[in-house]
Amino acid sequence: MLGAICGDVIGSVYEGHNVKSKQFPLFSKKTRFTDDTVLTVAVADAIINKKYFGATIHRYSNQYPKAGFGGKFRDWMKSKHPKPYGSYGNGSAMRVSPVGYAFDTIPAVMRLAEKTSSISHNHPDAIQGAQAIAVSIFLARNGKSKPEIKSYIETEFGYDLNRTIDSIRQTYKFDVSAKGSVPEAIIAFLESTDYEDAIRTAISIGGDSDTIACMCGGISEAYYKTIPADIVDKVKQLLPPNFLIIIDEFYQKVVK
Ligand SMILES: [Mg+2]
Numbered sequence: 001m002l003g004a005i006c007g008d009v010i011g012s013v014y015e016g017h018n019v020k021s022k023q024f025p026l027f028s029k030k031t032r033f034t035d036d037t038v039l040t041v042a043v044a045d046a047i048i049n050k051k052y053f054g055a056t057i058h059r060y061s062n063q064y065p066k067a068g069f070g071g072k073f074r075d076w077m078k079s080k081h082p083k084p085y086g087s088y089g090n091g092s093a094m095r096v097s098p099v100g101y102a103f104d105t106i107p108a109v110m111r112l113a114e115k116t117s118s119i120s121h122n123h124p125d126a127i128q129g130a131q132a133i134a135v136s137i138f139l140a141r142n143g144k145s146k147p148e149i150k151s152y153i154e155t156e157f158g159y160d161l162n163r164t165i166d167s168i169r170q171t172y173k174f175d176v177s178a179k180g181s182v183p184e185a186i187i188a189f190l191e192s193t194d195y196e197d198a199i200r201t202a203i204s205i206g207g208d209s210d211t212i213a214c215m216c217g218g219i220s221e222a223y224y225k226t227i228p229a230d231i232v233d234k235v236k237q238l239l240p241p242n243f244l245i246i247i248d249e250f251y252q253k254v255v256k
Helices: 002-011 035-048 053-063 071-078 106-118 124-141 146-157 165-171 182-191 195-204 209-224 229-237 241-255
Strands: none
Touching (some): 002 209, 002 241, 124 146, 182 195, 182 209, 195 209
């Protein structure tokens, strides 16, 4: 999950200013955590402390209302009795990484991913996007190879993962739909050589950079098993103490 958070933080300044290149500074003065991080921590908190996903995500989002939440999600946040609103966006795939560690079987991971998604993002595309990221993480952390992960995701989710990042980069535009950003995040992981390269690759296509890097980063951490220490240190300095407590607890109790 820290891999997802680092991706969000590094991508934070590139969502509004796409780079379309793998050469860019990882951190700048404006680098910050965004909504992806807030809700990833919320999902982790709900898992380790056995809380309701809907109530926990609602509470966290209202504690950090300026983290970059989208318009319709803001309405959901403000509602006293929030209901799923048919979103097919990537908002549930960006927060799902802890789910990939929570269970030891694919069906259990699939069910939990659906649960975390359907409290707000109950459109089949959004649920599928969250499940695809969670299952990719599950397969990666269980030692599956990239060809194995690619073929499983293609077969089960119907995503076209045969495109190259170079070809995507040429025409890719801002697209917050799950269908239009989850497969691209997975391709960035498949093409990468290590964690940092995965984040650079994900951001280089442009679009919703923090979220694409977040989704790609969650899988890449599970696969490469390590995130460079200087990246983790920098990112942790930008997180509130209550997030760090949940993150530490999640690694102790769930990731191990
Ligand atoms: Mg964001």
